[in-house]
Amino acid sequence: MTNAMLDAIMTTVSMVRGAYTWREALSYAEVTYGLDEFEMDDLAVHARNQYNRLEAQTNGK
Numbered sequence: 001m002t003n004a005m006l007d008a009i010m011t012t013v014s015m016v017r018g019a020y021t022w023r024e025a026l027s028y029a030e031v032t033y034g035l036d037e038f039e040m041d042d043l044a045v046h047a048r049n050q051y052n053r054l055e056a057q058t059n060g061k
Contacts, residue, residue, distance in 0.1 A: 005043065008033040012047040013054065022048075 008029040015025035026047070030040055 004033040004035070005039060008035060008043050009047050009050055012043065013051045016051055017054070
């Protein structure tokens with residue numbers, strides 16, 4: 001996994017945990033990190049998995 005993809009995952013999860021929707025966060029990451037369509041598919045899966053892990057660890061706080 002590239003550094004750009006790791007940064008995109010982190011950014012997407014941070015934005016969703018803030019006040020953004022998944023669509024807004026994913027779109028922002030796509031533009032900011034220059035991801036192609038295959039990376040975007042992967043980003044959506046990885047970011048949602050990471051988000052769910054963080055929510056489970058923090059009990060949704």
